[in-house]
Amino acid sequence: MATSPIEIHGLTKHFGATVALDRLDLSVAKGEIHGFLGPNGAGKSTTIRVLLGLLRKDAGEVVLLGGDPWADAAELHRRLAYVPGDVNLWPNLTGGEVIDLLGRLRGGINRRRRDELLERFELDPTKRGRSYSKGNRQKVALVGALASDVELLLLDEPTSGLDPIMESVFQSYVDTFRDNGGTVLLSSHILAEVEALCDRVSIIRSGHVVESGTLSELRHLTRTAVRVDLASPPRGLAELEGVYDLEVDGTRARFSAETARLDTVLAALVDVGVRSLTATPPTLEELFLRHYGDQLEPTEP
Amino acid sequence: MTGWALLLRTFLRRDRWHFLWWSVGLAILYVSQGWSVDGLYISQQDFDEAAALMESNTAFIAMTGPPRALNTTGGQVIWQSAAFGAVTIGLMSMVLVARHTRHEEETGREELVRAAAIGRYASLVATTVTVLLANLVAGALVGGGLAAYGLPVADSLASGAGLALCGAFFTGVAVLAAQLTSTTRGLYGLTGAVIGTAYLLRAIGDVGSSWLSWVSPIGWYQAMHPYSGLRWWPALLLVAAAALALSVGYLLFVRRDLGSGLMAARPGPARAGAGLRSGFGLAWRLQRGSVIGWSVGMLLGGLSYGSIGDQAGDLLGDSDLTREMFAGGAEDLVDGFYGFSLIMLALIATAFTLSAVSRPRSQEEAGHAEMLLATGVTRLRWLAGQLAVCLLGTFLVVVCAGVGLAVGYALATGKGSGFERFALPMLAQVAPLLVVLGFAVLLYGVIPRLLAAGWALLGFAVVVLMFGEVFRFPEWLRNLSPYEHLALAPAEPFRIAPFLVLLALAAVLTGLGAFAFRRRDIA
Numbered sequence: 001m002a003t004s005p006i007e008i009h010g011l012t013k014h015f016g017a018t019v020a021l022d023r024l025d026l027s028v029a030k031g032e033i034h035g036f037l038g039p040n041g042a043g044k045s046t047t048i049r050v051l052l053g054l055l056r057k058d059a060g061e062v063v064l065l066g067g068d069p070w071a072d073a074a075e076l077h078r079r080l081a082y083v084p085g086d087v088n089l090w091p092n093l094t095g096g097e098v099i100d101l102l103g104r105l106r107g108g109i110n111r112r113r114r115d116e117l118l119e120r121f122e123l124d125p126t127k128r129g130r131s132y133s134k135g136n137r138q139k140v141a142l143v144g145a146l147a148s149d150v151e152l153l154l155l156d157e158p159t160s161g162l163d164p165i166m167e168s169v170f171q172s173y174v175d176t177f178r179d180n181g182g183t184v185l186l187s188s189h190i191l192a193e194v195e196a197l198c199d200r201v202s203i204i205r206s207g208h209v210v211e212s213g214t215l216s217e218l219r220h221l222t223r224t225a226v227r228v229d230l231a232s233p234p235r236g237l238a239e240l241e242g243v244y245d246l247e248v249d250g251t252r253a254r255f256s257a258e259t260a261r262l263d264t265v266l267a268a269l270v271d272v273g274v275r276s277l278t279a280t281p282p283t284l285e286e287l288f289l290r291h292y293g294d295q296l297e298p299t300e301p
Numbered sequence: 302m303t304g305w306a307l308l309l310r311t312f313l314r315r316d317r318w319h320f321l322w323w324s325v326g327l328a329i330l331y332v333s334q335g336w337s338v339d340g341l342y343i344s345q346q347d348f349d350e351a352a353a354l355m356e357s358n359t360a361f362i363a364m365t366g367p368p369r370a371l372n373t374t375g376g377q378v379i380w381q382s383a384a385f386g387a388v389t390i391g392l393m394s395m396v397l398v399a400r401h402t403r404h405e406e407e408t409g410r411e412e413l414v415r416a417a418a419i420g421r422y423a424s425l426v427a428t429t430v431t432v433l434l435a436n437l438v439a440g441a442l443v444g445g446g447l448a449a450y451g452l453p454v455a456d457s458l459a460s461g462a463g464l465a466l467c468g469a470f471f472t473g474v475a476v477l478a479a480q481l482t483s484t485t486r487g488l489y490g491l492t493g494a495v496i497g498t499a500y501l502l503r504a505i506g507d508v509g510s511s512w513l514s515w516v517s518p519i520g521w522y523q524a525m526h527p528y529s530g531l532r533w534w535p536a537l538l539l540v541a542a543a544a545l546a547l548s549v550g551y552l553l554f555v556r557r558d559l560g561s562g563l564m565a566a567r568p569g570p571a572r573a574g575a576g577l578r579s580g581f582g583l584a585w586r587l588q589r590g591s592v593i594g595w596s597v598g599m600l601l602g603g604l605s606y607g608s609i610g611d612q613a614g615d616l617l618g619d620s621d622l623t624r625e626m627f628a629g630g631a632e633d634l635v636d637g638f639y640g641f642s643l644i645m646l647a648l649i650a651t652a653f654t655l656s657a658v659s660r661p662r663s664q665e666e667a668g669h670a671e672m673l674l675a676t677g678v679t680r681l682r683w684l685a686g687q688l689a690v691c692l693l694g695t696f697l698v699v700v701c702a703g704v705g706l707a708v709g710y711a712l713a714t715g716k717g718s719g720f721e722r723f724a725l726p727m728l729a730q731v732a733p734l735l736v737v738l739g740f741a742v743l744l745y746g747v748i749p750r751l752l753a754a755g756w757a758l759l760g761f762a763v764v765v766l767m768f769g770e771v772f773r774f775p776e777w778l779r780n781l782s783p784y785e786h787l788a789l790a791p792a793e794p795f796r797i798a799p800f801l802v803l804l805a806l807a808a809v810l811t812g813l814g815a816f817a818f819r820r821r822d823i824a
Contacts, residue, residue, distance in 0.1 A: 054675075104577075141672070
């Protein structure tokens with residue numbers, strides 16, 4: 001297909017006076033797992049609900065699997081599966097019944113995979129909705145989604161409440177889904193999960209995507225932490241472009257460097273003579289905090 | 302038991318509205334019987350004649366209780382109210398016990414409380430005391446109310462005390478049930494079955510095999526014979542039964558873990574059955590219990606109206622109030638009474654329709670709609686599935702009411718004409734019901750949070766039916782009620798025009814609502 005499964009340009013959505021989405025752009029290519037990062041209330045769920053045709057956009061352009069998510073909702077939904085972050089089951093239906101019902105309404109379910117998933121996720125399908133724990137309710141929706149033969153998975157914080165073992169089962173299934181050509185939009189704030197799974201990441205803040213790219217592209221835009229022990233005290237390091245937060249203690253130095261300028265910085269260090277060096281690429285957490293740092297430290301001007 | 306007094310105070314605070322409404326409701330149930338009896342029969346001769354008719358009416362006796370001193374106000378009050386009162390106070394006890402036991406364990410709140418410095422028995426003791434107090438308050442209000450109305454004091458107090466003791470017995474049953482099952486629904490099921498059985502046993506006993514009345518706690522209450530030779534000793538049976546049920550409940554309580562019941566929860570099907578493959582299938586699955594329950598209820602309601610037979614005129618007395626309320630201008634009091642009954646049954650059926658039509662909204666709020674609408678189901682199909690169940694249920698409920706009327710009438714009079722005179726006109730009442738349904742759908746589509754306004758329309762229609770004639774409401778105001786337009790069967794012949802107009806109106810309202818629903822955001 002020529003167009004990518006999800007293509008959003010300038011999407012705006014208001015709830016009364018509050019602006020939930022503000023000219024949001026998002027593009028998810030076929031065959032990738034796309035991480036959708038942002039804190040609570042940034043607009044991740046709203047975006048997904050617009051993609052599902054549950055909410056009506058106020059402005060902008062949204063293309064889902066080549067169609068209009070509002071007008072063609074039901075036809076498009078046969079080609080995708082959705083897992084909400086907070087799964088509410090019907091109290092008197094069993095987990096197995098819910099999995100089958102949702103699968104049938106989606107247009108079919110792979111029974112062999114269904115049974116395999118139930119086993120891997122250690123889920124008892126004979127319990128009623130009201131007696132499942134939070135994690136088990138989540139598993140019901142995950143089994144239902146992963147057992148369907150679809151092209152696209154819309155996952156809205158799908159693993160909240162899952163233990164680490166189940167988390168890794170989830171990751172292996174999503175990986176396989178992608179390897180078979182499927183596309184995934186994974187909204188999450190479990191950064192380890194995003195780092196392990198995602199090919200590309202979009203970071204959303206106050207209804208606007210502020211950063212989008214592969215993890216290494218994003219890292220490139222940020223700084224690498226460097227600790228170095230030199231042959232003699234460093235000279236001229238502070239004047240170098242791209243060096244920040246320099247601390248010198250005799251022959252030892254600590255600083256952070258713009259990843260894009262590491263070449264020149266390293267060359268300067270080699271001139272002095274390097275005894276030992278550790279360079280730490282920024283973690284996703286640091287990437288994330290860079291965009292939200294001001295929210296964490298509200299006292300700073 | 303450490304901390305039970307503290308819990309008791311919290312429970313009493315949380316339950317204060319329950320205390321108020323249940324006991325006021327019960328007091329009204331009893332005292333209003335006295336008021337209506339005194340209003341209906343002007344002369345003692347009227348009263349004697351009506352009483353003689355009632356005593357010979359088996360259907361009445363099965364519904365209410367053993368007929369004693371029916372030509373006195375007190376005798377009428379206890380006859381009409383005791384069985385219903387006992388069932389009501391049983392339901393109150395059941396709801397209150399469930400609220401503080403199973404519901405708290407299901408939501409996990411009980412775990413928080415038990416983790417505090419509070420004894421193992423504290424919350425169960427506090428629950429028991431709370432519900433017994435609620436019974437006491439209700440009994441006192443009923444006894445005091447009857448005495449204040451001017452009935453003999455000792456008999457009035459006995460009526461209240463017996464009622465409270467019935468409540469105590471059902472409290473014990475509910476506490477026991479709370480140990481057996483692990484869910485609130487299970488508790489309701491078990492306790493409800495005991496209440497129903499107690500009512501049924503005394504019904505059969507009062508009609509024929511009188512020993513069965515002596516197996517039923519409600520029968521013991523009625524055996525106290527207030528206002529017709531009061532005796533207190535049957536109350537001891539109630540005390541003993543309540544104590545027994547409570548003791549067994551407490552014994553079982555120590556033998557189970559928090560959150561579990563002695564009866565293990567049954568596993569359900571691991572795969573969905575063939576019926577569960579569409580929005581309609583799901584809606585039916587979720588609502589079938591309520592549809593069946595309402596159908597049975599309306600059948601019984603119809604039966605009870607129908608079993609009055611041609612005695613309506615004599616039973617209701619001949620006061621002006623009766624004529625205005627029931628006859629509604631009809632010449633024949635029997636026809637007038639059945640015309641009134643048809644609309645009354647239709648209004649009761651509307652309560653089913655309104656509760657069924659509120660399901661889409663509660664499904665939406667619970668996040669269930671979101672999961673379904675994220676599949677291949679279109680919005681219209683989803684809504685249509687929900688409304689189809691509502692529509693089907695409405696038809697079923699109305700048909701049951703009509704059949705009940707006709708069968709009851711046939712049983713009482715031996716005449717089969719009831720099918721034509723009452724059952725068919727009852728069917729026509731579907732039209733105003735569907736108008737209310739359409740109104741509710743319109744609200745749901747446009748402003749879902751105002752859905753409850755549908756109940757206001759029902760309330761208005763009830764007021765118009767009960768008081769429109771008496772207080773001479775202007776014509777245009779009465780016409781706002783959808784129930785005021787059909788021909789007044791059985792006195793008047795069926796007219797097709799208003800029936801079709803109502804149906805058309807219902808269709809337009811529903812269509813507009815569905816149109817609006819397609820265009821709005823899903824919560």
